[in-house]
Amino acid sequence: MPERTAIAIVEDNADNRLLVVALLEDDYDVVEFEDGTSALAGLADSGARLVLLDISLPGMDGSAVLRAIRADPALQTLPVCALTAHAMMGDRERYLAEGFDGYISKPIVDEDVLFETLKTLLARD
Amino acid sequence: MYVERLPERVVEIQAAVDTLLGGDSSGEAELRSIGHQLKGTGTSFGFPELTELGGALELAPSDQLPSAAKDLLDELERVIESTKADTPSMEIDASQEIDETKVHEALHLQRFFDLSLELLCTASFDGYFKQLNPAWTEVLGWSREELRARPFIEFVHPDDLEATDLETSKLTTGAHVTIGFENRWRSKDGSWRWLRWTATIDHERQVFMALARDVTEERATEAALRAAKEEAESASRAKSTFLATMSHELRTPLNSVIGFSRILMRAVPPDSKEANYLGRIRDNGLHLLHVINDILDLSKIEAGHMELVLEPVDLEALVADVVGSLRGASGGLEFRAVTEQPVTARTDGARLRQVLLNLIGNALKFTSEGRVQVVVRHDDAGARIDVEDTGIGIPEHRLASIFEAFTQADPSTSRQFGGTGLGLSLSQAFCEHLGVELCATSEVGAGSVFSVVFPANLLVDAG
Numbered sequence: 381m382p383e384r385t386a387i388a389i390v391e392d393n394a395d396n397r398l399l400v401v402a403l404l405e406d407d408y409d410v411v412e413f414e415d416g417t418s419a420l421a422g423l424a425d426s427g428a429r430l431v432l433l434d435i436s437l438p439g440m441d442g443s444a445v446l447r448a449i450r451a452d453p454a455l456q457t458l459p460v461c462a463l464t465a466h467a468m469m470g471d472r473e474r475y476l477a478e479g480f481d482g483y484i485s486k487p488i489v490d491e492d493v494l495f496e497t498l499k500t501l502l503a504r505d
Numbered sequence: 506m507y508v509e510r511l512p513e514r515v516v517e518i519q520a521a522v523d524t525l526l527g528g529d530s531s532g533e534a535e536l537r538s539i540g541h542q543l544k545g546t547g548t549s550f551g552f553p554e555l556t557e558l559g560g561a562l563e564l565a566p567s568d569q570l571p572s573a574a575k576d577l578l579d580e581l582e583r584v585i586e587s588t589k590a591d592t593p594s595m596e597i598d599a600s601q602e603i604d605e606t607k608v609h610e611a612l613h614l615q616r617f618f619d620l621s622l623e624l625l626c627t628a629s630f631d632g633y634f635k636q637l638n639p640a641w642t643e644v645l646g647w648s649r650e651e652l653r654a655r656p657f658i659e660f661v662h663p664d665d666l667e668a669t670d671l672e673t674s675k676l677t678t679g680a681h682v683t684i685g686f687e688n689r690w691r692s693k694d695g696s697w698r699w700l701r702w703t704a705t706i707d708h709e710r711q712v713f714m715a716l717a718r719d720v721t722e723e724r725a726t727e728a729a730l731r732a733a734k735e736e737a738e739s740a741s742r743a744k745s746t747f748l749a750t751m752s753h754e755l756r757t758p759l760n761s762v763i764g765f766s767r768i769l770m771r772a773v774p775p776d777s778k779e780a781n782y783l784g785r786i787r788d789n790g791l792h793l794l795h796v797i798n799d800i801l802d803l804s805k806i807e808a809g810h811m812e813l814v815l816e817p818v819d820l821e822a823l824v825a826d827v828v829g830s831l832r833g834a835s836g837g838l839e840f841r842a843v844t845e846q847p848v849t850a851r852t853d854g855a856r857l858r859q860v861l862l863n864l865i866g867n868a869l870k871f872t873s874e875g876r877v878q879v880v881v882r883h884d885d886a887g888a889r890i891d892v893e894d895t896g897i898g899i900p901e902h903r904l905a906s907i908f909e910a911f912t913q914a915d916p917s918t919s920r921q922f923g924g925t926g927l928g929l930s931l932s933q934a935f936c937e938h939l940g941v942e943l944c945a946t947s948e949v950g951a952g953s954v955f956s957v958v959f960p961a962n963l964l965v966d967a968g
Contacts, residue, residue: 393757399764436753465756468749468801469811487760487794491767 384409385502388428390419390445391463392437396486400432400463403491408498416440416448424454430501432484435464435475443478450479459501463488510612511546511585514539515578522574536570537563540577542620549619549639549649554580624700624717627707630677632656635712644719646693662689662697676706676713687720699724744808748801755797762790799927806934813853813938817965820848820881820890827861828879834869838877845882849965856935857957860943863928864892864955872896872952887961893954899947907945908933 386409389400401410411426413419416437423431431449435442442462449455461482462475472483481504482497518539525532540562547555558577565573618625618638625638634653642648645660652660661669665688675681683704689697704715766787773779805811821844828842861879868877875895882889899907908929936943940963947953 395761396757399761399768402768403764465753465760466749467756468752469805486756487763487790489763489791489794491764 385430386411386426386428387430387432387498388413388419388423388426389432389463390414390416390437390442391432391434393434396434399488403488403494404498407495416442416445419445420448420452420455423449423458424452429458430498431458431460432463433460433480435462435466443475446479459504461497461501511581514543515581515585518574518578518581522571525570533567533570536574540565540573543577543581545639545643546619548642549637551648551650552584555584624719626713626715626717628657628713628715630711630713632658644692644698645690651693660690662691665689672702673713676704679706679708683715687724697721741808741810744804745810748804748808748810752797752801756794759790759794759797763787763794766790796927799931803927803931803934806931806938811856811938813856815851815853817849818852818854818857820850820888823854823858824861824879824881824890827858827865831862831865831869834866835877836869838869838872838875840869840877841879843878843880845880846888848881848883848888848959850888850959850963851965852939852941852959852963856939860932860935860957861890861892863932864957867928868892868894868896868953868955875952884958886958887964888959890957891954892956893952895952898949898951898953899945900949901947904945904947908943 384407387404388411389397390413391397391400392414397412397414401412404410409427411422411428413422416439419431419433433442433445437445440448442464446460449458449460459481460479461484462480463484463486464471464475465486466475467485472485475483482501484494484497488494518536521532521535521539523532525536540559542559544556544559544563547553547557547559555577558573558580562570562573562577618636621638622640624640624644625636626641627635629635633655634657637649637652641652645652647660658666658669668686669688672683672686676683683702686702686704687699688702690700692698698719699721700717701720702715702717704713706713766783770780770783770787773783802811821842824842824844828840832840865877865879872894873896877892877894877896880891880893882891933943936957940960942958942960943955944958945953945955
């Protein structure tokens with residue numbers, strides 16, 4: 381059996397983390413982080429090949445975490461997908477312009493969109 | 506000097522009193538006007554009684570005008586008597602041989618100087634006023650003598666001293682003209698008045714020649730406008746932030762409601778009661794999400810925060826795309842896009858797509874049999890997209906109100922057909938923003954046509 385791909389979720393809301401785990405656990409190993417600081421400390425050793433990153437995080441927000449990932453030689457090529465309830469008109473465009481590799485809005489109304497996005501981003505590297 | 510013309514005033518007052526007593530009411534206005542002018546003359550030249558009696562004449566009740574005029578005449582005679590032997594004219598050198606035309610010219614200029622509503626003055630380079638017109642006293646309250654008794658800089662606000670010194674020293678170099686310089690002047694009642702200056706110098710006579718205008722009220726109005734604008738902008742920012750926060754906070758719990766119900770549905774038999782219940786949780790969650798989205802979009806538009814990206818949009822391609830994406834919802838209906846004439850319009854494709862999704866979605870929802878077709882065509886005004894259906898139709902008396910929020914033609918239809926009741930008002934708001942017209946015609950039982958009408962100025966010549 382081939383080794384499973386690990387995906388990191390950075391999310392402060394426990395319900396939302398649980399939902400992502402429930403959705404992904406059949407196909408992926410899910411590594412959980414509750415905030416940006418612990419994610420930046422643990423991502424390199426986690427083996428995660430993709431990050432699902434919330435925006436409204438305590439302390440460092442998602443945009444700041446993304447900049448830190450891009451500035452870190454060990455992490456900078458990691459695909460980062462925004463997973464956020466910031467979903468008003470123009471938000472998708474804004475986060476993609478900030479450098480996120482993908483954007484999924486919360487609530488997740490169709491998990492197939494999530495799976496497709498993950499596959500596309502994982503196939504990229 | 507002005508007082509030399511006081512005898513003329515005597516004659517004018519007498520004439521006006523005669524006019525008035527002769528039954529012609531124009532004499533009244535004339536008397537009040539003379540009273541007003543003499544009040545100013547009295548203030549400027551230090552005749553307090555003249556000021557008082559001039560003011561009394563200006564404001565006297567109609568029946569007391571003749572007696573007020575009489576009092577003023579008596580005072581005038583006294584002033585004329587007292588000044589006869591007094592100072593020679595400031596403008597006219599008494600020792601010169603007097604040319605009558607020149608005297609008239611000088612008097613004319615003097616009258617202009619005295620009556621000007623602007624503050625006119627000359628001042629010597631040593632920093633003292635020389636000539637001042639009555640407007641100074643009107644604005645600042647100081648008499649001419651009080652203003653001339655001290656260096657003029659002493660009347661200037663401490664915070665404006667440096668700028669004022671700089672401005673006057675630039676003027677004295679001769680290469681500079683003051684236009685629009687503003688500083689504050691202390692008035693006799695202790696308040697500060699803003700004066701806006703136009704000034705130059707007379708090199709030969711070593712004097713400043715300046716004109717100032719009292720802009721205190723103007724500046725107060727500007728400041729109030731600026732404050733109101735800032736307040737509005739700050740309220741608008743606050744509303745924007747509030748909307749973004751609301752959006753985020755309302756969406757977050759729905760993530761669990763929708764997400765977990767979907768996961769559970771996969772774990773129960775598809776036809777079970779439990780699957781039914783879970784489906785209802787999910788569908789109501791989705792419905793709530795749509796309501797939230799629509800309300801927030803509407804609020805954002807109303808707050809003026811919707812940004813448009815205007816570019817040429819091929820309406821045929823857009824309509825085909827939207828029709829394609831709704832194909833799955835068309836059931837057994839004949840559902841098609843028709844292009845009578847190709848049209849390219851300058852608009853925001855994403856917003857127009859939202860409008861079309863809503864209109865076509867409605868047409869499909871309210872049509873159980875027959876046809877829904879979307880037609881792109883030219884018309885007299887420019888071009889239009891018609892969404893035509895053979896659905897239930899809308900009674901004429903409801904047609905006007907369907908664009909209002911939370912209104913469906915029949916309240917019971919929302920139970921039958923669903924929908925947030927916000928789609929059309931949102932579409933209407935989008936269309937207004939895009940400069941296109943959204944209108945509807947309908948016949949109950951026969952169907953409806955919803956049209957997006959583009960005025961000619963938004964059309965792009967396909968050339």
